[in-house]
Amino acid sequence: MSTTVAQERVYNFSPGPAVLPVSVLQQAQRDLMCLPGYGMSILEMSHRAPGFLDILAAAKHNLKELLRIPDNYKIIFLQGGSRLQFSMIPMNLLRGQSQPADYLITGSWSKMALDEAKREGLARVAWDGKSTNYDRLPTLADWQPNKDAPYTYLCSNETIQGVQFDTDFDLKSPVVADCSSDFLHRPLDVAKYGLIYACAQKNAGPAGVTAVIIREDLLARSQDNLPGYMNYTGHVKEDSLYNTPPTFAIYLMGLVLRWLKDDVGGLEKMHAFNQEKAKLLYDVIDGSGGYFKGHAQPANRSLMNVTFRLPSEDLEKKFCKEGEKRGLDGLKGHRSVGGVRASIYNAMPLEGVKQLAEFMKEFQQQNG
Amino acid sequence: MSTTVAQERVYNFSPGPAVLPVSVLQQAQRDLMCLPGYGMSILEMSHRAPGFLDILAAAKHNLKELLRIPDNYKIIFLQGGSRLQFSMIPMNLLRGQSQPADYLITGSWSKMALDEAKREGLARVAWDGKSTNYDRLPTLADWQPNKDAPYTYLCSNETIQGVQFDTDFDLKSPVVADCSSDFLHRPLDVAKYGLIYACAQKNAGPAGVTAVIIREDLLARSQDNLPGYMNYTGHVKEDSLYNTPPTFAIYLMGLVLRWLKDDVGGLEKMHAFNQEKAKLLYDVIDGSGGYFKGHAQPANRSLMNVTFRLPSEDLEKKFCKEGEKRGLDGLKGHRSVGGVRASIYNAMPLEGVKQLAEFMKEFQQQNG
Numbered sequence: 001m002s003t004t005v006a007q008e009r010v011y012n013f014s015p016g017p018a019v020l021p022v023s024v025l026q027q028a029q030r031d032l033m034c035l036p037g038y039g040m041s042i043l044e045m046s047h048r049a050p051g052f053l054d055i056l057a058a059a060k061h062n063l064k065e066l067l068r069i070p071d072n073y074k075i076i077f078l079q080g081g082s083r084l085q086f087s088m089i090p091m092n093l094l095r096g097q098s099q100p101a102d103y104l105i106t107g108s109w110s111k112m113a114l115d116e117a118k119r120e121g122l123a124r125v126a127w128d129g130k131s132t133n134y135d136r137l138p139t140l141a142d143w144q145p146n147k148d149a150p151y152t153y154l155c156s157n158e159t160i161q162g163v164q165f166d167t168d169f170d171l172k173s174p175v176v177a178d179c180s181s182d183f184l185h186r187p188l189d190v191a192k193y194g195l196i197y198a199c200a201q202k203n204a205g206p207a208g209v210t211a212v213i214i215r216e217d218l219l220a221r222s223q224d225n226l227p228g229y230m231n232y233t234g235h236v237k238e239d240s241l242y243n244t245p246p247t248f249a250i251y252l253m254g255l256v257l258r259w260l261k262d263d264v265g266g267l268e269k270m271h272a273f274n275q276e277k278a279k280l281l282y283d284v285i286d287g288s289g290g291y292f293k294g295h296a297q298p299a300n301r302s303l304m305n306v307t308f309r310l311p312s313e314d315l316e317k318k319f320c321k322e323g324e325k326r327g328l329d330g331l332k333g334h335r336s337v338g339g340v341r342a343s344i345y346n347a348m349p350l351e352g353v354k355q356l357a358e359f360m361k362e363f364q365q366q367n368g
Numbered sequence: 369m370s371t372t373v374a375q376e377r378v379y380n381f382s383p384g385p386a387v388l389p390v391s392v393l394q395q396a397q398r399d400l401m402c403l404p405g406y407g408m409s410i411l412e413m414s415h416r417a418p419g420f421l422d423i424l425a426a427a428k429h430n431l432k433e434l435l436r437i438p439d440n441y442k443i444i445f446l447q448g449g450s451r452l453q454f455s456m457i458p459m460n461l462l463r464g465q466s467q468p469a470d471y472l473i474t475g476s477w478s479k480m481a482l483d484e485a486k487r488e489g490l491a492r493v494a495w496d497g498k499s500t501n502y503d504r505l506p507t508l509a510d511w512q513p514n515k516d517a518p519y520t521y522l523c524s525n526e527t528i529q530g531v532q533f534d535t536d537f538d539l540k541s542p543v544v545a546d547c548s549s550d551f552l553h554r555p556l557d558v559a560k561y562g563l564i565y566a567c568a569q570k571n572a573g574p575a576g577v578t579a580v581i582i583r584e585d586l587l588a589r590s591q592d593n594l595p596g597y598m599n600y601t602g603h604v605k606e607d608s609l610y611n612t613p614p615t616f617a618i619y620l621m622g623l624v625l626r627w628l629k630d631d632v633g634g635l636e637k638m639h640a641f642n643q644e645k646a647k648l649l650y651d652v653i654d655g656s657g658g659y660f661k662g663h664a665q666p667a668n669r670s671l672m673n674v675t676f677r678l679p680s681e682d683l684e685k686k687f688c689k690e691g692e693k694r695g696l697d698g699l700k701g702h703r704s705v706g707g708v709r710a711s712i713y714n715a716m717p718l719e720g721v722k723q724l725a726e727f728m729k730e731f732q733q734q735n736g
Contacts, residue, residue: 010407014414017615025401025409032397039378041393043574046382046698079447079576080597083611087595116596201612206411208447208576208614227455228484229448243451244569246576247385330414
């Protein structure tokens with residue numbers, strides 16, 4: 001079956017929902033009608049049934065192990081994606097605080113998060129990459145951290161601009177990180193964060209589930225008058241069963257976590273593989289004599305989203321169209337910035353990236 | 369394949385997530401690796417790709433057709449389940465209003481909705497079934513509707529108590545209905561409602577997606593300062609793509625809608641079938657000489673959740689355990705009220721209900 005399937009399948013460079021490991025899809029397909037031993041589909045199983053509770057516990061366990069999450073952190077699985085986190089974070093962590101939260105504005109997603117924070121409380125722009133069109137990221141020398149800030153917010157990888165932090169900041173204020181688009185792509189020093197969250201649909205599963213990892217002591221900030229679903233404490237107390245969780249999405253995320261652990265061999269190996277894949281594309285860009293222009297400054301290039309322009313918009317359109325014909329799908333840049341974007345998340349096979357690199361070189365030869 | 373699968377599968381009487389149509393599961397399984405013509409799994413497909421936009425449009429179209437939704441209503445698909453709607457409804461429809469909203473408290477779910485509404489504004493208990501332990505529902509003669517209420521809230525079916533409205537109220541104030549547990553089980557006169565919502569995991573699909581049907585004019589009440597995700601207007605404006613929607617859950621709901629339309633033949637037929645199934649169980653209860661005691665008053669019995677007690681808790685435990693051995697799964701009543709609950713949603717086959725009815729009679733004979 002897998003051979004036929006591999007032939008049918010394109011290489012999907014979509015920014016998310018995005019490519020998933022073939023072995024994960026195969027297992028989900030095999031068990032979709034009937035989860036072995038349970039007599040029903042995971043899609044039909046009560047969230048309070050032992051079968052699902054085992055799946056939930058295993059997902060938490062494997063996430064904890066993969067990221068080496070310290071014991072003083074809680075893991076919950078929520079709905080609503082990053083957008084809901086944009087509001088939940090300030091509702092829980094900023095209300096009742098006297099100092100403003102610090103926001104690092106490094107691209108489209110952190111800017112949206114800031115806009116939502118301002119509805120809930122005081123938020124300060126600690127750094128803003130606007131003047132260079134978000135092509136670079138700050139180092140610790142580039143902004144003045146407020147050690148008394150309720151938290152410092154950052155987006156670890158900006159999918160639209162293709163810039164990515166490759167370091168874990170050591171700040172006095174709790175770092176809150178949107179890791180939606182590069183979650184589990186490398187090991188993190190979780191102890192340096194107050195809260196990490198990631199919607200699954202880039203690196204960790206399908207759309208519809210968001211993992212939140214929160215340091216226990218921060219839960220004390222959540223006020224009782226928050227809307228029930230928006231309060232982290234209820235979800236922690238009920239171990240992600242405050243209401244019916246997105247059971248299938250958690251199940252599939254669990255399969256991805258197992259793939260990372262058993263098939264890939266952990267996040268160090270995943271990181272090395274991601275570096276290898278990204279280098280293939282950045283090398284073509286750098287060797288193109290300016291034909292391909294990368295958006296991000298080399299020091300801040302994303303391993304997940306490789307963003308670049310061609311000499312003209314017409315050539316960019318032609319590039320995406322011809323790519324699609326070759327089975328290289330989803331290369332169009334975000335509608336807000338244009339250009340080309342190759343999203344090469346964890347599950348993108350090396351072969352897909354190699355074919356794209358080859359295609360880029362050929363395209364330049366024929367359209368240079 | 370289907371024969372083997374049918375043998376392996378139990379009859380799942382779980383209150384939700386719940387049984388799904390076998391043909392829906394089979395189609396999802398067949399196409400899980402590769403949606404025909406798209407070269408990728410629906411789990412991997414961008415929410416902005418034509419493939420998904422077609423799925424979204426078809427789901428809306430079929431929902432509109434099945435429920436005969438008038439043109440002045442908008443349909444959106446959200447995350448967060450009923451719990452998030454408990455808050456979104458008052459945040460959008462109650463903020464800025466001078467009168468209290470009316471809440472009909474008919475069981476556990478409407479009570480929880482009231483508690484959340486009180487956090488956001490004024491809410492009046494228009495009727496409360498507490499004095500008879502939520503075994504009955506009000507008629508229009510039983511409460512004094514406030515014609516100036518911003519809305520009147522009700523839960524069309526209380527899964528825990530097993531009571532269900534079988535009528536559409538004609539009120540001056542917009543009726544807001546939580547139809548999560550009986551959505552699409554009968555035709556509704558949508559024009560009598562201001563807002564109808566349903567999380568999918570009982571009658572309409574898997575956990576992780578909530579359909580909201582809202583009368584256009586009510587959207588004018590949503591204030592700009594709401595948290596972004598909590599504002600209905602953004603979701604309507606972006607046609608459920610305000611953020612990445614739960615694509616797979618919407619896809620599966622779309623398959624269920626098509627099953628209702630093409631295989632079942634519409635909601636009138638679905639309703640007749642549901643009446644037939646429920647009658648089988650209520651007849652056993654009524655013919656048991658008091659051995660099985662239904663919780664709901666006969667006039668308000670739910671077609672979806674048949675709740676009853678046995679002479680003792682020990683017998684109830686034995687009943688559920690023996691049922692499970694026969695492949696009749698998930699019969700335990702909600703932990704807050706005990707007893708037995710048989711959830712017989714749209715997708716529960718007649719054969720499953722027949723086997724349960726048979727088992728009830730046998731159990732009484734052997735343990736009477």
